[in-house]
Amino acid sequence: MLVSSQPTLHNERVIALTLGAFRIVQHLPFLAVSIGGWTAYSRPALMAWLFVGSVAWSVFLFTSAYRRGGLTPPWALVDVGFAAVMTFTVGRLCLPGHELAWDNWSVGPVVGAGAVAAVYLRPRVAIFAVMLLVTAYVMGVQPNEAISADVAQTVGNVAGLLLFPFAAGVAAATLRRFARQAEHAQRSEFELRLERETERRLVDERIRQFRLLHDTVLSTLSAIARGGLDHRAPEVQKRCADDADLLRGLITGMAYDTPTSLGAALAEVSRAHAELGLEVRQQYDSLPDGLPPEAVEAISHAVREALNNVVKHAGTPDAWVTATGDETGSVRVIVADRGAGFDNSSGSGGFGINQSIRGRMRAAGGDGRIHTWEGQGTEVELAWPTVNV
Amino acid sequence: MANGERVMRVGVIDDDAMLREGMAEWFSARSDLRVVASTGSVGEFLGEGPELDVVLLDLNLRDFSVPADNVRRLCAKGYKVLIVSTIPDAEHVIATIAAGAQGYVIKNRDLAALAGAISDVASGGFALSPELAFVLTRDARSERPSLTPREREVLGFYASGMTLEAVARRVGIAPGTARTHLARVKQKYADVGRPAYTKLDLADRHREDRLDLDGLPPS
Numbered sequence: 001m002l003v004s005s006q007p008t009l010h011n012e013r014v015i016a017l018t019l020g021a022f023r024i025v026q027h028l029p030f031l032a033v034s035i036g037g038w039t040a041y042s043r044p045a046l047m048a049w050l051f052v053g054s055v056a057w058s059v060f061l062f063t064s065a066y067r068r069g070g071l072t073p074p075w076a077l078v079d080v081g082f083a084a085v086m087t088f089t090v091g092r093l094c095l096p097g098h099e100l101a102w103d104n105w106s107v108g109p110v111v112g113a114g115a116v117a118a119v120y121l122r123p124r125v126a127i128f129a130v131m132l133l134v135t136a137y138v139m140g141v142q143p144n145e146a147i148s149a150d151v152a153q154t155v156g157n158v159a160g161l162l163l164f165p166f167a168a169g170v171a172a173a174t175l176r177r178f179a180r181q182a183e184h185a186q187r188s189e190f191e192l193r194l195e196r197e198t199e200r201r202l203v204d205e206r207i208r209q210f211r212l213l214h215d216t217v218l219s220t221l222s223a224i225a226r227g228g229l230d231h232r233a234p235e236v237q238k239r240c241a242d243d244a245d246l247l248r249g250l251i252t253g254m255a256y257d258t259p260t261s262l263g264a265a266l267a268e269v270s271r272a273h274a275e276l277g278l279e280v281r282q283q284y285d286s287l288p289d290g291l292p293p294e295a296v297e298a299i300s301h302a303v304r305e306a307l308n309n310v311v312k313h314a315g316t317p318d319a320w321v322t323a324t325g326d327e328t329g330s331v332r333v334i335v336a337d338r339g340a341g342f343d344n345s346s347g348s349g350g351f352g353i354n355q356s357i358r359g360r361m362r363a364a365g366g367d368g369r370i371h372t373w374e375g376q377g378t379e380v381e382l383a384w385p386t387v388n389v
Numbered sequence: 390m391a392n393g394e395r396v397m398r399v400g401v402i403d404d405d406a407m408l409r410e411g412m413a414e415w416f417s418a419r420s421d422l423r424v425v426a427s428t429g430s431v432g433e434f435l436g437e438g439p440e441l442d443v444v445l446l447d448l449n450l451r452d453f454s455v456p457a458d459n460v461r462r463l464c465a466k467g468y469k470v471l472i473v474s475t476i477p478d479a480e481h482v483i484a485t486i487a488a489g490a491q492g493y494v495i496k497n498r499d500l501a502a503l504a505g506a507i508s509d510v511a512s513g514g515f516a517l518s519p520e521l522a523f524v525l526t527r528d529a530r531s532e533r534p535s536l537t538p539r540e541r542e543v544l545g546f547y548a549s550g551m552t553l554e555a556v557a558r559r560v561g562i563a564p565g566t567a568r569t570h571l572a573r574v575k576q577k578y579a580d581v582g583r584p585a586y587t588k589l590d591l592a593d594r595h596r597e598d599r600l601d602l603d604g605l606p607p608s
Contacts, residue, residue, distance in 0.1 A: 241497075244475070251476055279497065281550065283477070283523045318499070320519060320550025336550035376554040 011179035012069040015172050019115060020062025026108025027055050033102050040103035041093050050093075054086055054109055076120035080129040083113030084136035091140020099141040100153045107157055110137055111164045118169030126169065134161050209250065209264055216271065217243045242274035249282040262287050262323065262331065265300040270321060273307045279318050280307065286325040295384050298364035299323075299333055302357040306335035306380035314339025314378060333382040341372040357382070397511050398441035400426040400468075402434050402459075404451040412445075415500060422504055431459045435466060442511040446490070448474030448481055456481045457488040464489035471510045473503075482524045487532070487581055492516025493524065515579035517571065522548035525578070534577035543570040 030051055038044035061079055065071045071079075083106075090106035091099055098104065110133050117129035141154065220243050224231060231237070249267030263284050270280035303321060310319045316339035323333040357380060361368040366384030399416070401424055403409050413424040426439035430452050434444070444463055448456050456472075463470050472485050472493040482493050491510040494503055495518070506516035517525075526545050536544065539560070546556040557567035 245497075248475060279499070281495070281497070281520070283520065283548070285479070285523075285527055318550075322523065322549040334549035334551075336555070338550070338552045338555075371555070371559060373555070373558060376558065377552045379549070379551055379555060379559070 008176075008179050008183055009069045011175055013066055015119060015175060016062055016065035016070060019112065019119065019168070020058070020065065022115070023058045023062065023109060023112040024055070026112050027051070027058070027105065029102055029108065030105035033105065040095055040098040040101070042095055043093055047090070047093055050086060050090060051105065054082075054106075057082060058109070058112075071116065071120045073121055073125070076116050077125075077129070079116050080113050080133060083110050084132050086110075087133065088136040088140040091137065091142075094141070100157070104141065106140070107137070107160070111161055114161055114165030115168035118165040119172040123169075126165070130162060130165050134158055137161065212246075212264075212268060212271075213250075216246055241279075242271060245274050245280065245282075246271040249280075249284075261289075261293075262291055262296050262299060265296050266303060266321060266323060266333075269300050269304045269307065272304075273311065273319070276311050277317060278307060278311050281318070281320045283320070283322045284324070286327075287323060288325040288329040288331065291329075291331065291384075292364075294364045295331075295366065298360045298366060299331065299382055299384060301360050302368055302380065302382050303333060303335055305357050306378075309378070309380075310335075310337045310339065313342065316340075331382075331384045335380040335382075336377060338377045341374050341376050341378050362386075396421055396423050397443060397507055398423055398425045399507060400424075400428075400434065400439055400441045400444040402428055402431060402444060402450070403447040403473075404429045405447075418500065419504055422507065430454070431462055435462065438466070442469065443507050444468045444470050445473050445507075446470050446485075448472050448476075448478060448485065448493075457484040460485045460488040460490045469510050469513070471506055471516055477520050477524055479524045479527055482521065483528050483530065483533075486521075486525075486578060487530070489581065491579060492518070493521040494518045495520045513579075515575040517547075517575050517578075519548050519550050525574075534574075534581060536574060536577065537570075540570050540574050543567050544574050547571060 033040070038047070041047045057079075061071070061075065064075075087106040087110045090104055094104050114130045114133050117126040117133075121129060138154070138158065220239050224236070231240075246267060249270050250264060266284065267282060270282050273280050307319055307321075310316065314337045316337050318338065320336045321333070322336070323331060325331050357368040357370070361382055361384070364384065365386060366382060367386045368380065368382045370378065370380050372378040399422055401409050401412050403412070406429065409427045409429075413427065416422045416424055425441050426434065426437060428434040428437065430450060431446075431454060446456075446459060446463065450456075450459065460470050460472070470485075470490040472482065472490045473496050474482070474493075475496045477493075477495060486493065492506055492515055494506045494516065502518065506518060509516040522544050526541070526548050539562075542560055543556055546559050547553070551559070553567050553571065554564050557564040560567065562570075
């Protein structure tokens with residue numbers, strides 16, 4: 001049985017436990033009967049084994065049903081088959097006059113098997129199963145002349161055999177309906193919470209971006225607007241160029257897609273490096289929204305490290321950050337420069353960035369690799385989640 | 390270089406007057422570039438009808454003209470168009486390339502790269518900046534030039550800013566082969582803008598193609 005949620009699992013366990021307890025109780029009258037001796041049966045030893053087998057099977061079946069949260073149809077059918085064989089045999093083993101008395105202990109367990117059929121099988125199959133049980137019971141007691149002597153008693157037992165499983169089926173269906181309703185309510189609440197969380201994160205992201213713009217572009221523009229600043233001065237030009245890079249990155253990362261935290265994070269990293277004199281050309285496309293924060297963090301960290309490396313070692317003022325996503329939600333980032341490169345033939349990563357970049361990426365479920373050759377630039381390639389890069 | 394020390398005459402169409410002025414001054418740092426015309430709209434430019442080598446056309450003019458229409462109007466008059474913009478608006482960049490623009494560069498501080506692109510376009514070639522390569526890798530139009538898998542691979546790595554040597558190393562081919570693949574990509578896109586009509590045209594095209602191959606910058 002497929003159990004997906006807490007309310008359903010709980011409910012199925014209650015049903016299994018109820019049926020199991022009932023089945024054990026249905027075996028108890030026999031103990032009382034057996035105290036009076038084994039005189040009602042033609043083969044007492046076989047009867048004792050049958051009883052022990054029936055109890056053992058019941059315990060096994062319902063323990064497993066409790067653990068798994070229900071019974072699969074094949075298991076329910078096995079239970080019905082077992083009960084049919086058992087009631088037929090017990091009926092035949094009863095000496096004349098005892099088949100319809102308490103000595104025929106099989107009636108209780110057979111009613112229980114009917115209930116199992118009603119609860120765990122589809123209605124049509126359940127009706128067939130109950131009919132099989134009734135037939136086996138009647139055929140078990142029928143060859144003895146008692147059946148003609150006590151038709152009323154037989155009909156009464158058969159009626160119980162029909163009515164009790166029906167009642168059990170209705171009760172289980174009602175319980176399950178309630179469980180479904182509870183589950184539905186729980187799921188709606190969860191979805192609502194998730195929606196609110198996403199909304200909150202979007203607002204946070206926007207506030208962060210506004211703050212970033214305030215600290216950079218807005219303050220630069222305000223300073224120029226106030227007058228007295230020579231816009232031809234190198235430091236003013238530098239600052240304007242850096243701010244333009246930031247805006248370009250932000251717009252590239254989100255203008256044609258929904259805002260993504262990765263696009264904004266990368267734009268910010270690139271802006272920080274512009275202050276160190278590096279022109280970072282940013283190209284973003286189809287970046288997935290809703291990347292886990294640890295992935296965004298790891299990718300930003302790796303890009304920052306890679307750009308640091310360009311500043312320190314590559315001896316070039318230009319770097320490219322290219323980030324693309326695909327429909328599966330994975331991201332590929334390449335940080336490239338056309339600078340000095342280094343000999344990476346040992347694979348150790350000349351400046352330890354191999355460790356720093358790959359370690360962080362791998363911890364977040366991604367991977368990173370550095371390709372470089374003396375005099376031919378360096379590329380740091382990142383992938384999230386892990387694929388061969 | 391195919392163009393040697395020839396001065397390339399450049400026209401600038403940009404709605405930002407400050408930027409147009411700045412551009413002329415910026416170009417003065419180089420002896421091989423000269424701004425000979427500078428207007429705020431395509432209509433104004435065509436009215437003047439200046440004689441020049443390359444038109445630098447701002448992608449999004451503020452007169453609400455459609456970028457691809459601007460390119461078509463200029464190409465119809467025989468101008469070679471190089472698109473410049475601050476933001477690589479992929480959709481419009483591809484539309485202008487389809488309309489016959491011979492390249493795209495981003496507005497930034499890299500004068501050498503711009504000069505290289507102008508030189509490519511002036512010699513009848515296609516200016517394939519990494520930015521444009523990136524846009525082309527995202528080109529999903531049904532009528533786009535068909536590239537071989539290897540050409541796409543080379544274009545993709547080139548788009549991420551790598552040198553041609555690095556691209557070749559990554560793909561596992563010789564640098565010369567990578568250069569040829571990229572030249573073929575350029576050719577396929579350049580052909581979009583200049584359909585060949587006659588045998589004479591084809592001969593010219595072939596000659597231009599040789600120039601184009603030779604004229605490719607080293608990286």
